[in-house]
Amino acid sequence: MKRNALAIALAMFAAAAQGVLVVNYNYDFLNASASTLSGRTLDLGDGTTGTKGMSFNAATAMIDGTSSAGPGSSSVVVYGGWKAVISNGANISTSADTPSMSSSNGRLVSQAPNVSAAGVTCSAQAVVLWDSANFLGGSLGAGQTYGFDGSADSSFAINLFRLDGTARMVVREGSDYFISQAFATALGSYTLKATDVQWAAYDPVSDFTVVPGSGFAAKTFSNVTAIGYYGNVARTGNQGRLILADQGLDVNLSVIPEPATLSLVLAMGGGLVWIRRRFFMG
Numbered sequence: 001m002k003r004n005a006l007a008i009a010l011a012m013f014a015a016a017a018q019g020v021l022v023v024n025y026n027y028d029f030l031n032a033s034a035s036t037l038s039g040r041t042l043d044l045g046d047g048t049t050g051t052k053g054m055s056f057n058a059a060t061a062m063i064d065g066t067s068s069a070g071p072g073s074s075s076v077v078v079y080g081g082w083k084a085v086i087s088n089g090a091n092i093s094t095s096a097d098t099p100s101m102s103s104s105n106g107r108l109v110s111q112a113p114n115v116s117a118a119g120v121t122c123s124a125q126a127v128v129l130w131d132s133a134n135f136l137g138g139s140l141g142a143g144q145t146y147g148f149d150g151s152a153d154s155s156f157a158i159n160l161f162r163l164d165g166t167a168r169m170v171v172r173e174g175s176d177y178f179i180s181q182a183f184a185t186a187l188g189s190y191t192l193k194a195t196d197v198q199w200a201a202y203d204p205v206s207d208f209t210v211v212p213g214s215g216f217a218a219k220t221f222s223n224v225t226a227i228g229y230y231g232n233v234a235r236t237g238n239q240g241r242l243i244l245a246d247q248g249l250d251v252n253l254s255v256i257p258e259p260a261t262l263s264l265v266l267a268m269g270g271g272l273v274w275i276r277r278r279f280f281m282g
Contacts, residue, residue: 018153018255019252019254019255020253021252022135022136022137022146023249040054044083045083047084047091047092048091052083052085056080056205056208057079057080059079062078062082063077077134079129080208081126082126083126083208084122084123085122086122087120087121088120090120123234123235124231124233125208125209125230125232127170127204127208127228128231129226129228130228132224137255144257146225146256147224147256148194148253149220153252154194155193155250156191156192156193157189157191157192157249158190158249158250159188159248163231164233165231166232168183168211169197169227172226174223174225177204178221179202179212179230181199195218199216208230224253229249
């Protein structure tokens with residue numbers, strides 16, 4: 001009977017939760033003049049000695065297209081950090097700013113320096129996050145949270161127009177960050193749930209370029225406060241790029257009811273089993 005009560009309660013809880021589209025990065029919706037870099041300083045290097053970039057920052061937007069974007073504008077406010085390196089220490093030009101929003105088509109690009117010298121490695125790393133304050137779903141009710149798990153209500157759908165490296169999902173649960181195993185090493189469309197990959201604790205605040213090499217395990221999330229991706233691209237003798245294409249990123253998360261609602265659901269599940277027992281015993 002207890003198992004039946006739990007099954008009933010869980011089924012009712014699943015019905016109470018609902019999915020919502022929180023990120024819809026689609027370059028067809030963007031104005032070509034959307035601003036990039038949002039006034040952030042190049043504190044990891046200005047490019048004159050072969051390194052250029054910005055440290056991770058979750059408080060000040062890295063790209064802010066709100067003022068010039070069309071429908072879905074909140075999906076072009078992104079946070080994070082990026083770093084580009086050229087192995088011979090040559091100057092990295094302004095055109096290698098990364099990530100950037102292309103002026104011609106609005107594609108979100110993480111780009112390494114474009115150098116064709118033989119034997120010279122060009123690389124770039126970037127973390128791009130959408131904060132829950134800018135989610136398309138709007139403000140949640142008191143006590144509600146966003147969840148990312150294996151249910152039909154949760155999905156991370158990304159279309160990579162080009163990828164010369166690896167891509168991973170990044171989730172902030174409350175104030176803690178987690179990074180997934182690499183889910184892509186080539187261009188293509190990928191649709192994932194949290195349960196499709198394993199996760200490890202990640203500390204982008206200290207150094208977003210350091211990805212854990214171990215400690216990955218299955219995980220689901222019940223308090224998502226930010227979600228996005230990490231890209232690591234590199235090529236020898238030419239530039240490496242990670243480019244989001246048309247319908248670049250769609251994220252659906254489940255809205256988890258407040259604890260009081262869950263308690264009510266559990267109580268109702270137990271009540272149903274009590275009624276069932278009384279019915280069959282009577």
